[in-house]
Amino acid sequence: xxxxxxxxxxxxxxxxxxxxxxxxxxxxxxxxxxxxxxxxxxxxxxxxxxxxxxxxxxxxxxxxxxxxxxxxxxxxxxxxxxxxxxxxxxxxxxxxxxxxxxxxxxxxxxxxxxxxxxxxxxxxxxxxxxxxxxxxxxxxxxxxxxxxxxxxxxxxxxxxxxxxxxxxxxxxxxxxxxxxxxxxxxxxxxxxxxxxxxxxxxxxxxxxxxxxxxxxxxxxxxxxxxxxxxxxxxxxxxxxxxxxxxxxxxxxxxxxxxxx
Numbered sequence: 001x002x003x004x005x006x007x008x009x010x011x012x013x014x015x016x017x018x019x020x021x022x023x024x025x026x027x028x029x030x031x032x033x034x035x036x037x038x039x040x041x042x043x044x045x046x047x048x049x050x051x052x053x054x055x056x057x058x059x060x061x062x063x064x065x066x067x068x069x070x071x072x073x074x075x076x077x078x079x080x081x082x083x084x085x086x087x088x089x090x091x092x093x094x095x096x097x098x099x100x101x102x103x104x105x106x107x108x109x110x111x112x113x114x115x116x117x118x119x120x121x122x123x124x125x126x127x128x129x130x131x132x133x134x135x136x137x138x139x140x141x142x143x144x145x146x147x148x149x150x151x152x153x154x155x156x157x158x159x160x161x162x163x164x165x166x167x168x169x170x171x172x173x174x175x176x177x178x179x180x181x182x183x184x185x186x187x188x189x190x191x192x193x194x195x196x197x198x199x200x201x202x203x204x205x206x207x208x209x210x211x212x213x214x215x216x217x218x219x220x221x222x223x224x225x226x227x228x229x230x231x232x233x234x235x236x237x238x239x240x241x242x243x244x245x246x247x248x249x250x251x252x253x254x255x256x257x258x259x260x
Contacts, residue, residue: 008056009102009199009251016050019086022260043259048095051256053082061152061238062106062246074241076164077152080252081129081145087230094228096257097221099126099202099236103190106246120189122247124200125219125237127184128227132174145171145235176227184237186219190247197250228256 017025025047029038042048061077085092105122129145148171155163168174175183188200204221228234234254240247 009054009100009253011052011054011253011255012098012100012201012203013050013052013255015046016052016255017047019049019088019260022047022049039259048257048259049086051082051085051258052253053080053255054251054253055080055146056251058248058250059238060246060248061240062244063154063240063242074155074239075152075247076155077238077247078146078149078235079238079249080236080254082234082254082256084233085228085230085256085258090260092230092258092260093206094225094256094258095206097204097225097228097234098253098255099124099187099200099204100251100253101188101200101236101249102197102251103200103238103247103249104195104197105190105240105248106195106244120191121242121245122190122240124187124190125184125239126187126221126224127235127237128176128224128232129168129173129235130176130229130232132169132172145173145233173233176232178223178227185221185224187221187236188218197248 022042025042025045026035026038029041033041059077059079061075063073063075085094101124103122103124105120149167153164153167165175177183187202190200191198202218202221204224206225234256236252236254238247238249
């Protein structure tokens with residue numbers, strides 16, 4: 001990690017309240033106000049608790065890293081994971097999640113489309129993982145999952161990230177599936193054929209997503225936060241397809257705001 005690390009992709013929020021911070025503020029407000037009103041004011045004042053993760057490490061993911069690379073395969077690398085959503089016997093409702101990445105591709109393309117999102121072959125996805133088995137604690141080695149599983153996976157284009165399931169289960173985690181069977185949510189594409197690192201930011205909110213002109217560029221995160229529960233973690237995948245395409249990642253953050 002370089003000396004520049006504190007300056008590379010800082011968190012989107014200048015302050016992350018802890019559970020203790022939130023409890024203290026609500027306790028003070030409840031001396032004068034009904035609990036429901038105290039909760040609303042504390043939330044508006046920025047005193048909902050946050051769970052945050054950040055990684056500054058240059059990694060490069062590309063199909064040519066693999067044996068017998070071919071255009072019909074994609075590369076999947078686990079770049080960042082969070083700690084579990086707290087389990088303390090209280091009602092915890094995730095309300096908002098902010099993803100940031102600093103990334104670039106290989107800087108050229110054969111068929112035009114420079115500085116465009118739409119024909120990009122490098123992108124990011126997010127998943128929610130639960131302990132496996134469900135009554136376990138997950139990651140019993142107390143090691144960040146991206147450090148426990150540093151090597152990328154080669155996955156056929158016709159498949160999603162499910163081939164990773166056995167490796168995740170070996171580490172005490174498994175995918176949380178949506179009702180339609182989805183296990184990954186597209187976060188965003190990387191600008192095509194630009195070797196310059198750029199910062200990307202995507203925010204998803206519980207219960208409603210903004211209308212997007214093109215969901216192939218930025219994902220809506222529909223249903224994501226509704227599946228996030230205490231004990232679960234969020235992971236960020238770096239993806240690339242086609243033989244010469246490279247997903248070059250310099251840093252990433254995940255910030256989760258939740259309500260007590």
